[in-house]
Amino acid sequence: MESEDCAWLDIEALIQDAAEELQEGELLHDEHFSLYEAMSAVEIGDPKLDAGMCTTSESSSIREVVPAANLSSSDALAVADRLFAAEATWHQGSNLAQTVLTCLYILQPGSSEGHLVLDAMCKATHATCIAVRDLVLAGNVCEDEDFVLHTFGMQVDLGLRDADVSALAALSLAEEALEALQQQAKGKSSAGIATGQAILQEHVAGFLARVRFRRALLKGFQRIQKSTKQDQDFAKKQFIAALQELEHMRGSSHPRPQDAVGFSPDVNRRLMAPVPPRTVIFLTSQQTWDHYAKLLQHLLLVGDIAKVSSYEELKAFLMDFSRHSCSGIPRSALHLAISGKVTRPGEPLGPWLPRKPMLCAALRMPSTSLPCADAALFIDQACLAVAGWCQDMCLNRARQRRRHRRTVEDWAHLWDHAANADTSPEFQAWMAEHGWQWQMKGSDPQGPCGCWVEKECASMLLQHLQLGFELDVYAPEEYCMLFWYCDFLHGVIEVNAQDLLKAMPPLGFKPPQNPTGKAVKKKPEACKKNASMGASLEHALRTEAQTAGVERLVCQAQMRLAAGLLASGQLPPYPAPFNSEAQRFEQRFGFLHRLHRPEPLAFDQYARSVDISTCTAESILLSACEGFHEARRVLTMLLRLAGEDNRPEHRSDHLQALLRISSQNMVAVKVLHDAAKAQKTATDAAAAASTGGSDGRSEKDTKSGSQLNAAQDEPERSGQKAGSGERASQGKEATGPEWSVQYDFTHHPHYPVLRLKHAALPKK
Numbered sequence: 001m002e003s004e005d006c007a008w009l010d011i012e013a014l015i016q017d018a019a020e021e022l023q024e025g026e027l028l029h030d031e032h033f034s035l036y037e038a039m040s041a042v043e044i045g046d047p048k049l050d051a052g053m054c055t056t057s058e059s060s061s062i063r064e065v066v067p068a069a070n071l072s073s074s075d076a077l078a079v080a081d082r083l084f085a086a087e088a089t090w091h092q093g094s095n096l097a098q099t100v101l102t103c104l105y106i107l108q109p110g111s112s113e114g115h116l117v118l119d120a121m122c123k124a125t126h127a128t129c130i131a132v133r134d135l136v137l138a139g140n141v142c143e144d145e146d147f148v149l150h151t152f153g154m155q156v157d158l159g160l161r162d163a164d165v166s167a168l169a170a171l172s173l174a175e176e177a178l179e180a181l182q183q184q185a186k187g188k189s190s191a192g193i194a195t196g197q198a199i200l201q202e203h204v205a206g207f208l209a210r211v212r213f214r215r216a217l218l219k220g221f222q223r224i225q226k227s228t229k230q231d232q233d234f235a236k237k238q239f240i241a242a243l244q245e246l247e248h249m250r251g252s253s254h255p256r257p258q259d260a261v262g263f264s265p266d267v268n269r270r271l272m273a274p275v276p277p278r279t280v281i282f283l284t285s286q287q288t289w290d291h292y293a294k295l296l297q298h299l300l301l302v303g304d305i306a307k308v309s310s311y312e313e314l315k316a317f318l319m320d321f322s323r324h325s326c327s328g329i330p331r332s333a334l335h336l337a338i339s340g341k342v343t344r345p346g347e348p349l350g351p352w353l354p355r356k357p358m359l360c361a362a363l364r365m366p367s368t369s370l371p372c373a374d375a376a377l378f379i380d381q382a383c384l385a386v387a388g389w390c391q392d393m394c395l396n397r398a399r400q401r402r403r404h405r406r407t408v409e410d411w412a413h414l415w416d417h418a419a420n421a422d423t424s425p426e427f428q429a430w431m432a433e434h435g436w437q438w439q440m441k442g443s444d445p446q447g448p449c450g451c452w453v454e455k456e457c458a459s460m461l462l463q464h465l466q467l468g469f470e471l472d473v474y475a476p477e478e479y480c481m482l483f484w485y486c487d488f489l490h491g492v493i494e495v496n497a498q499d500l501l502k503a504m505p506p507l508g509f510k511p512p513q514n515p516t517g518k519a520v521k522k523k524p525e526a527c528k529k530n531a532s533m534g535a536s537l538e539h540a541l542r543t544e545a546q547t548a549g550v551e552r553l554v555c556q557a558q559m560r561l562a563a564g565l566l567a568s569g570q571l572p573p574y575p576a577p578f579n580s581e582a583q584r585f586e587q588r589f590g591f592l593h594r595l596h597r598p599e600p601l602a603f604d605q606y607a608r609s610v611d612i613s614t615c616t617a618e619s620i621l622l623s624a625c626e627g628f629h630e631a632r633r634v635l636t637m638l639l640r641l642a643g644e645d646n647r648p649e650h651r652s653d654h655l656q657a658l659l660r661i662s663s664q665n666m667v668a669v670k671v672l673h674d675a676a677k678a679q680k681t682a683t684d685a686a687a688a689a690s691t692g693g694s695d696g697r698s699e700k701d702t703k704s705g706s707q708l709n710a711a712q713d714e715p716e717r718s719g720q721k722a723g724s725g726e727r728a729s730q731g732k733e734a735t736g737p738e739w740s741v742q743y744d745f746t747h748h749p750h751y752p753v754l755r756l757k758h759a760a761l762p763k764k
Contacts, residue, residue, distance in 0.1 A: 065104040066261045069114025073200040076118050078260035079105065080210055081253060083125050085282040086263075088291040090129070091329060095148040097268040098280040100129055104262045111262075116177055117199070117207050120170035124214040127167035131221040132329060138225065138341060139332025141394040146328035152271040171215040178208045206252030209245045216242035220299065224333050227343045227350055229306045236303030243296045246289060253285045298330035305337050308352035311362040311386070312540035314338075316651075318393040319463075323749070325397060335394040339387070354386040362537065363452060364504055371430035374421040378449055381417045385410055389460060397467055404464035405591055411457040412595050415450060422447025435505030446597070448503060454597040455496035461592065462489045466750040476743055477571050479752075480562035481585055481606055483555045490552035492598045497545040501538060543651070550634045554658055554751055557627030561669060561754065563610055564624055568617035568676055570741045618680060621673040628666035635659040657748040664747075668754040675738050 018028055027035075071079070083103060090099040105112040105122045112119040133149060136142050142149075182204050199207065220238035223231045254260075265280070283291060301321055308314050321334065336342060340353045349355060359382050360367035370376045388410065392403040421427050431438055431448070438448055446454070465486055468474050474482060565571040579587070585603040592600040612620060635658055642652050743752035 065108065065111055067114055068105060068112040068118045071115060071118070071261070073203045074254065075261060076115060076199075077203055077206060077252075078254040078257045079103075079118060079262055080121050080207070081257035081285060081288075082260035082263060082282070083121060084210075084292070085257060085285065085288045087125060087129065088288045089280060089282050090148070091132075091291065091295065091327060092283070093145065093148060094280045095150060095152070096129065097152050097154060097271060098265065099282070100125065101154060102263050102265055102267055104264060104267065107267065117174045117211065120167070120174035120211060121214060123167040123170050124218055128214070128218050128221060131218065131225075135221060135225055135336065136328055136332045139328075139334075139336045139394070141331050141335045141391060142328035143396070143399060146331075146396055152268065154268070154271060167218060168215065171211055171218075175208065175211050175215070178204055178211060182208065203252070205248065209248035209252065213242050213245040213249060216245065224299065224302065225336060225342060227337060227340055228347055229350060232303050232306040232337065232350075236300060236306075239296050239299045239303070243293065243300075246292055246296070250289050253289070257285060258282070295327065295329060298324060298326040299333065301326070302330050302334045302337065305334065305352050306350070310536060310540075311354070311358050312537065312544075314352055314354060314358070314390075315459075318390060322393050322397070322400065328396075331394045331396075335391055338390050338394070354383060354390055356380075356383060359383060359386065363448065364537065372421070372424050372426035374417070374424045375427050375449070378414075378417040378421040381414050382453075385414050386456075389456075398471055401464055401467040401471065404460055404467075407460070408591055408594050411453065411460065415453045415457070415596050418449035418453045419446065421449045436503055437505075438503040448500060450597065451496045451499055455493055455500070457595065458489045458492040458496070458598050461598070462486060462493070465489070465588075469745065469752075470749045476562075477566070477573070478584055478588070479743070480559055480566065480610060481581075482588065483559040483562065484606055484609060485589060485601065487552050487555040487559060488601060489598065490548045490555060494545050494548040494552065497541045497548065501541045501545065504538065546638055547651070547654075550631060550638060550655075550658065553627060553631040553634060554662060557624050557631055557662070557665070558751065559610070560620055560624035560627055561665065563612055564617055564620035564669070564672070565741060567612050567615070567620055568672070570672070570739070616676075616680070618673055618676040621669050621676060625666055625669040625673060628662045628669065632659060632662040632666065635662060654748075658751065660747050661751050661753050664753045668756050671756060672739060672741075679738075 015028075022028065066075075068076070083100070083106075086099040086103065090096055101107060103122070103125075105118065106126055109122070112122045136147050136149060178199075181199065216238045220235045220242065223238070224235035226232075301324065305317065308317050337350070338353065340349060340355075343349060351358075356379055357367045359379055360370070363379075365371070365375070365379070370379060385407075388407055392400055392407065395403060427447070436448065465482060468482070562571070566573070582603045585606060589601070592598075635655055639652065639655050639659065642655060739756045739758065742755045742757070744755045745752050747753055
């Protein structure tokens, strides 16, 4: 390195001085240095960082695709099952480019033309992916954690919609060929169909089931995106047929579909984002069939929307549907059916749509001629609020809880519109004419409209709080305040439902006379329909009030149980120095202060309600036991009535779960109460014994000199009593909390069962 033109200088001391002057995060560089260019230079050529790098495995995998005509019967079955696994993996949150579109037979349609069945399966899979993607886009309820719609610039419909033969036509041809092969090959080991490839007889039934499944699934997805009752019923029939074929597919699964030819995991890697894509692991065969079975069952639930004809039925249907925690595809289909976006001009609106006729029927108002302009404006705003609530119920559970919190202001504005309608003279005159028995209470402007809004808003808030139990948001020490507020919201629902039930006009009320003095005539069919709708509404309100009342009893008992556990030391106190109890209360319920009705509650009200400073742990636990006993009594009565009235099955299941919870908690609380009572008795006895020993020693200290011999024995007796005091103290520690407690939400997602376990005694 020596040269006449260069001179080497020692700059170690200079660099050392500069390093000592540098602060944390600073970098020594010249003015032309670029961190971005430096990092780009590091990325280039690294397969894990350079997304544009072409690897040898990618090009070789594309060249090595086996023509479908050369596949054996087993290999073709493996490709078909691998396609099902890829599609199911896409449904569960992966992207198309790393799942379905890794199949070279789909990316290169010409490579599958030599195999009639496999070509039809590839076309049908591609068409189903297009239908599912269109459905999810139109449904508008899925987020990135639910479903990945991004295709990274790939044309999803490339080579399919311009094909000469559609997917359904190709499936029909394949089904006819397989059926002919099945009939002609009786008694033979193998046979060939028209295109020349060999299919073993043992695989014919499996291929036939897969072709029929694909056709039924594709037809169902195409028709479920339409809004008429006929389309919903047809889609439901197709999903039932697909579910039947799925059982045949389970028995004919390929043993190793992961070894199928024609798949390249890295074929689309250059189209992905610069961030290295994560490795996608396809579902196993068993997981794939289970996924399709669950998907079809949830899609069948969506088809039941055609049975809904009133707001009460729609509300119950959405509440029951959301409890199933469906994937994004059924939720998108349901919201598309409820929103009415795909209703074509001239088609009749489905009776399940939350529109003006449905909400007018829920309030016993005529949809054709509303009493006043304020009432009309209120109904329009109520339609918007209910439509937003329906969309919220179609979101995933975490997003649903967040949206409930964000829509509080919408319900506050709706209550203002309801108050304007209730206080308008025209509306009050209309109520008097049509048999309403509503009495305005002093300065309170709330009438039937405001009462309905308060009831629905309380129901929405209750869902928000209860979803926190499902999502495991709350800590056990928060259960007391949560059940306290749930008790209040159940009370709001119960009171408002009863008020509406009492104020509504009787079912036999005759319509008012017109100005000419002649009664307004209606067709007998219309009268029967109105009477039936009125009876259904009264039944729904009565059921809602009963359910809210019994759940209120359960909440009160759960609140007392939580307070008793806190008082007995079974639950730890709030951890300091972090959130205090008042701060947690504000975090959970502070957003409710944006509402007028239900009236928001403050922490001071909660603190006064659950003040247990003057109560003992056993008295609180005894009160909780009595509360569960009362809830069990009412639940038994409601279940008997539900059996007589043929109530919906999901409501009976709900009541049965509450009955099991009340019964088991009553036993657990009784055990804790007896343990607390025994511990208190032992503590009192130990305290009394200690007090008695002290008095005895003071008496002995006052003995006279003539009793010296007895006084000399005092130290020994005092030692004995001291030893007995230590044993009493040890016994008190051993009889500390004898049980460890744990909340279990197995029976119901919102109401726990208290599980008891013997606590380990301290080692000596």
